[in-house]
Amino acid sequence: MMYVRASLLAILLVVSVGVSGQSLAELEKQKNALNERINNATSLLSQYSKERTLNSKNVSVLNRQISDRERLIQVYNEEIRLLESDIADLNHEITGNERKLSDLKAQYSKLITEAFKNKKRYNELSFFFGAESFNEAYRRYVMLKEYNKFRHHQGVLIQQKTEELNQANRLLQVKLQTQNNALNSLRAQHNRLVDDKQKISRNIQSLQQKESTLRKRLRQEKKALKKLEDTIVRLIAEMRNESTEPSDFHLSKGQLAWPVRNGVVISQFGEHQHPVLKYVKVKNNGVDIQSSSDREARVVFSGTVSRVVPIPGYNKAVLVRHGRFLTVYANIDNVSVKPGENVTKNSVIGTIYNGGGENSGVLHFEIWEESVKLNPELWLVK
Incomplete structure (x- = not known):
């Protein structure tokens, strides 16, 4: 009877198998x-x-x-x-x-x-x-x-x-x-x-022929991310004295809804190599998601809108509180929620900026547990 031998697969098995059981x-x-x-x-x-x-x-x-x-x-x-x-x-x-x-x-x-x-x-x-x-x-x-x-x-x-x-x-x-x-x-x-x-x-x-432009853009992004981080840290300090509703957010690791309907992660959490510039590292406190269809940003889990703040380079950022956790949605153009408003999973909080440039259609998304930054890709549903 026909039997496809492993040797016939050797040419194609270009990546070692990392899945088992x-x-x-x-x-x-x-x-x-x-x-x-x-x-x-x-x-x-x-x-x-x-x-x-x-x-x-x-x-x-x-x-x-x-x-x-x-x-x-x-x-x-x-x-x-x-x-x-x-x-x-x-x-x-x-x-x-x-x-x-x-x-x-x-x-x-x-x-x-x-x-x-x-x-x-x-x-x-x-x-x-x-x-x-x-x-x-x-x-x-x-x-x-x-x-x-x-x-x-x-x-x-x-x-x-x-x-x-x-x-x-x-x-x-x-x-x-x-x-x-x-x-x-x-x-x-x-x-x-x-x-x-x-x-x-x-x-x-x-792109390497436009290195000076890329480096300038990178400096602007770093400045905007630092401004966002400083704002979040300051707001977290302010919110410590605020009363919060208990939340089951901690039970949702790997099960959170995505903040966009369809999208691709174009910049991952943590420090990693710049996609074009050699010997240049970039650091991300969250993930950048390029939306591939509609531009609506959605809440990943029910909570309360804590702040809506302008961030130079990232338009506006919406911070949603979930007990001791905080989710951040930056590069929002038209915000449709206000501080103190209760929001539910998948409810729209605004539209992602779509005015041209590299940030167009990109949602910057972060998750914090008190003052600790978390990797959103470990929390979003696969």
């Missing part, structure tokens, strides 16, 4: 989430292309898309590994069933042959009348009845084993087809990954 259903869920993020990134890149826009956002979106494709390849690799294991088990089961079915058929054939020979020698009546006593005749009757019952049971077993074998073969064909589809998808993702890396190389080369 997961079911095919869990892997399918991951694939769907990754494909959605990749599609969002593709939509943004198409939009940038139409606008003839080339800036560090292109590189950031491409970087994120490359990261998601690499992760998707890992998931496909794990899926193929699980399928190979399933196929091996099925092949083993089929071989065992074929052997058992062959033995059953041989036994049944022997029974039929013996029955035919005995029928030629005497019929059932002569078999009974040939007994020397009633007890012997009865024993012969019981023996013949058990013999016929055993023969019928062997026939039923053959039918059952045949059906088990057919079911296993049908399942094997489904697994092989699924594996073949995964292999084709893996090849396609690998080709797209290569294409993405070529694009990012071209974009970086073009």
Whole structure:
């Protein structure tokens, strides 16, 4: 039977598998989430292309898309590994069933042959009348009845084993087809990954020619982020004396709604390499999310609007209190809430700035626990 060997996969397994112990259903869920993020990134890149826009956002979106494709390849690799294991088990089961079915058929054939020979020698009546006593005749009757019952049971077993074998073969064909589809998808993702890396190389080369402009922009961003951080720290100090409602926010790690309907994280939490400038590190107290559809900013969890403050370089920032936690939504243009207002999960708090430039359509989002900055990507639902 057809069996795709691991050696045929070696060319494609370009990224080591980092997932383990997961079911095919869990892997399918991951694939769907990754494909959605990749599609969002593709939509943004198409939009940038139409606008003839080339800036560090292109590189950031491409970087994120490359990261998601690499992760998707890992998931496909794990899926193929699980399928190979399933196929091996099925092949083993089929071989065992074929052997058992062959033995059953041989036994049944022997029974039929013996029955035919005995029928030629005497019929059932002569078999009974040939007994020397009633007890012997009865024993012969019981023996013949058990013999016929055993023969019928062997026939039923053959039918059952045949059906088990057919079911296993049908399942094997489904697994092989699924594996073949995964292999084709893996090849396609690998080709797209290569294409993405070529694009990012071209974009970086073009942007590096504008290094002075990029460095100026970076200084402005650092200044704006420092202003935002100072404002948040000051407000947190002010809010310590304010009474707050208890919140279950702490139970929602990994389950928070996203602050935009569709978007791509273009700048991650913490310190990391600048997407274009060599030897330059950037620090982010939250995440920057490029919205890929509507521009509405939404609350990730129910709470109370604590402050609405202007931040140079980030338009306005809305701070929402959730017990001892605080969520920050910056680069809001038209704010639709006011301090003291209770808001619910997914309620709109304003629209993201969309007036042109690298900050256009980008929501800056932070999570604080008292005075401690948290990584939003660990809290948002995957």
